[in-house]
Amino acid sequence: MYYLVPGLILVILMLTKYFDFSLGSVTESSLWRSTDYGTTYEKLDEKVGPKTILSYLYVSPNNKRKIMLLTDPEVESSLLISFDEGASYQRYHLAFDILSLLFHPEQEDWILAYSHDQKLYVSVEFGRRWQLVHDSVVPNRFYWSKLGLDKEPGMIHLETSVSDRRSQYITCKLQNCTEANKGRPFPGFISPDSLVVQNQYVFIQVPMGGRHVHYVSYKRNAFFPMKLPKYTFPKDLQIISTDDNQVVAAVQDWHQNDSYNLYMSEARGLFFTLALENVVSSGGPEGNVMIDLYEVAGIKGVFLSNKVVENEVKTFITYNKGRDWRLLHAPTTDLSGTRLYCVQPYCSLHLHLHVSDNPYTSGNIVSKESAPGIIVASGTIGPELTANNVSIFITSDAGNTWREVFEEEYSILFLNQGGALVAIRHTPLPIRHIWLSFDEGRRWNKFSFTSSPLYVDGVLGEPGEDTLIMTIFGHFSHRSEWQLVKIDFRPVFNRRCTTDDYQTWQLHNDGKVCIMGVKRIFQNLKPDARCVKTKDQYISQMSDSCPCTEADFEWLIFHQVGVLLCCLWCLFFLWERHKGVTRCVEWPVRYCWRGAPGGIVIFLFIFKERCGELE
Template identity: 55%
Template sequence: LYASLDFGRKWQLVHEHVNRFYWSVTGLDKESDLVHMEAHTPNGRIQYVTCRALTCSEPNRNYPFPGYIDISSLVVQDDYMFIQVTTAGQASYYVSYQRDPFLKIKLPKYSLPKDLHIVSTDEHQVFAAVQEWNQNDTYNLYLSDTRGILFTLAMENVKTTRGLGGNQMLDLYEVAGIKGMLIANRRLDNQVKTYITYNKGRDWRLLQAPATDLAGNDIHCILPFCSLHLQLQTSENPYLSGSISTKASAPGIIVATGNIGSELSYNNVGMFISSDAGNNWRQIFEEEHNVWFLDKGGALVAVKQPTVPTRHLQISFDEGRQWTRHSFSLVPLFVDGMLVEAGTENQIMTFFGHFSHRSEWQLIKIDYKSIFTGNVQKETIRRGTFNNKWMTEKIKKDEKVSTITVKREITTTEHELNTDFQERLLHFRSHVFNIKWQFDAYRELRRSLKHNESLLHIDFSENYSCKYSEEIQSVHFGGSHKQASLHTGVLYTTGEQAPHTFCSISPSRRHDPVAIWAHLDPVLKVVRERHPQVSTLHFFSDGPATQYRQKGNLFYLSTEPYKYGFKEITWNLFEANHGKGAPDDGVGGALKRSADRIVAHGGDIPDAQSLYNKLKSLDTSVELFFIPERDIESKPESKHIFSLYRSTDYGSTYERMNDKVGSKTVLSYLYVCPSNKRKIMVLTDPEFESSVLISSDEGASYQKYRLSFYILSLLFHPTQEDWALAYSHDQKSIMKPITI
């Protein structure tokens, strides 16, 4: 391996007998010229070596893995590094996350791997294909935790295809432009079917076949007995499209060769396209074609497979709905590839190939600007286009006016529809921006938790409708079904290999702050007993105004955790529609499916207590708590919590107080309690921010709090005479109980 820093004029030896190498990864490796190498030792073994490119003498070399590794096993990708070590015929796999020491990868106990391939490492997860001891032409797909150590099964028996060079290629395709979206061909009961996932393998489904064929005839293909199946081989020639093609600059558009039926077949195939990320499909050709993306979003060009020469191409500017045929050569050409210069405005595509197997290479440049411009000029703005739109409407019932959301069919124009879409796209940009940064902040807090900190991600799952395995008609159609509330959550604590999941079940259907903290009581008790070192809790939830984002919850937040000995609490609210995930969709969904399976196998779940008992008997990994209705009703009602309002009546009260505390002190807030008109004064010293003075007797006396914070508000519960300060510290909003 040689390196050059002057554009190849001079070369310097880095290392001899190098099998493979990787450049440094920005943000992870300290030196930008660091090289990761898999190199042979003098005794013929393989070692993992790192060094700087131009100073790679033996004293400057590092060996991140202490022993020998298998040949061609080193992979350096994103946050991860992988190696394989075979001992006594048994392969073991090791991973390093963010350049930490290598740890052994842990697959499920029943797994005995003989081969492993890394599929992807984006979104801080490893997606791997593993061939088990009893598999020959299939692989199993596994998904890892953040560190890449613990793996869970995502899909079994993914088919492989033998390439031209004799190597096995996995029938798995990662769709460009959409993270977490993959398409796989799975062998099941001697049949191969195509499945798609949008969440990196957690859920898979079959592809819905087109409703009609090219001639407009109905296709009666009903899932799961009949579906669309795709060939997933990518071309070894980078200038041909292969049997499936996507492009990051045209997200959601998928073009592939496939067939419709009960299983994948290589006979009677056609070309299919999806414009909505695989939800709906259309047939575009009856024969196999190479299809390329032009640098114009949904603009496509197609040429028949190069088994025979051709002089025609087909081009579409509307995502394959309409195609126009054009001649590009006077003499038929064997097309070996096509090039489009990305990011340019010259609108030129270049075909290359040969007229015969004995002729020289031919290069044909095609300027499609005139075709594109002419197509646009022919388009007219069609009036009377119907469009379904979600709208809010006000209805009046029993002297009350309510707002409901309904779908209405409206008449608009294509121009108006496009303008409306562009305006909504601006809001969508902020939506994507917010969810990205919220997730990054959430992930960073999880990653950097200190030994005295825990993170609780909580949410109410949709109420579970209790049911019987067999019901008479009056029960089924009547209002006899009881419901159970499920408050789900995930606990993250340093030192724990996996997060702790929990769910509290209650017959009470209340989801207000009183119920929230009744559901949280056993959770806080568990955290205190099992993790006595934890003094700080970070809560994450969504932000409905009736549940988490209201003064009642803030008051309980400022009092309840301190009863268990916690010293500092933060609460982080996800933006609307952003807060779902592990608690609701993961924990809640898994428990509900388990309950439904119990009912399907003859069990009865008539009420919340039965739901708790049945799930408890399954020995699930989710820790369950039962919250009786009396525990919720016995908590103080949030309606007794008053909002204190500020008064501008500083007057003589401030002058009286000023004589005692100094002339520089500033009266920051004057609060008046609405229940008894009691005045609470909060004073601060601009030159000494860590001191705050609070007086409850109009300045006759005061209490001094030496805390480094900026006061935001006061909270008061008159029935319990509890007070709390809301303040900000270190960019966090914190509640602290005080005595006045």
């Protein structure tokens, strides 16, 4: 395992293990530390114990100076803790075996530990002392409280097992989880393995009449059944996202096996509308469900999804968070410059949308908050998505136009907040070259990073969005020791960027610049710029709101409760939000819509036009 820890200086910690295939277990481990950006490493086996076998390395998300090492419980159960970026360690023996850890999002010393015997422990001293919270806790169904939503900061949400078919949802105070202090936000039993706490929402399933009914609580208030369209008969529901005050859920209907339907909710997560049908699904490595839906980083409302259309998998894109979807335009030319004749709907660009769980390898698709508009993905051109003849494609305008950059699979690393891209080939063969681009993949320069070909096991950049140093690690042969190659790109970027180094581009959807009621303008580096970007130089610039059309709105609950109740709901919502309305004119049924996500200005525009002036 390999980790980067930024402090006063950049510290790199690396944990290596020797797996004995004849014994089927790890028999040796070593801890390494570098304080010079990976140029040299010090072996720390004497500081952690020469015969100690380490299994995991953790870094406090709130204080990078605090390191925690977990030993192999098959040998001994203990923690080694460092408060000086891994320079020295103290050992603490444990009375239980840790299966997983959950750090508090704000308090750097608060940690939850889940044991192999389904007990949950808490430490408020960064692992030096532990206290039992509760037993019979369902795996991965425990959550820290959220400031501003829960009554107390030191509260834990957890699901406890009552029997094979019943669980309970309870809340506990941090160090006082007695029967008298337990909270029961939902009074009855819930379905096993169903508690989900995300942002202002809490989701559970309740067994009822031989099926599982899905409930939601908004801002820790009472639970209500989630309202899906009448024609929906769900056999499974997965919560995809709760960002932007909206729930995105994937629902598998009774007749579906390898696909789900995508639904979007209003703010409370109670009423849902269909966004996209027959989205591709697959089983994850831990038995979880993986949905082919990818949210593009850096630009709100842009998603990519793979949908089954007449037994063919095709990639679709939306710019208004699911209100409208369309196929991707294929590049106009191939890598050799030959013109491509690809006419929709018979031919388009299709992308693999799986994100890698391995921090040392890139997935099929990547985008960054600091580089809005740039998406790198592997895929194919034709009538459907295939696993053969895969190429690498790049877009600089958030998916409107694409370029083919490699005819084989490559890992792409973002440098300098997207100001440069590094590509390294995916291959089981040894390699010694990387490719570097300063113009978002339009031109690539080839460089040698080693004199002898290297079997590459992974690539890692320094943490954060400002990566200028990367490390390639692997082996010269299958019997050789680990080899690490440090590549320092800092000399290439010899100054800070100025306003003259930037150019602007406007977000659009097939030429339409008004998206969700606003026009958005972004900045990117000019192709010839060789400068270091600062964190405030990639923020989008929002222009005035645009005239609204029906495409900026979507139906909310028309199909649920009928025209009359729908319009009453709209009027009630209007009155609650804008009590300064002085008069109300005709409200046609077709204007009983919900504003698209992010469209606050749109909502006000329609209110002013349809229901008089606001004070």
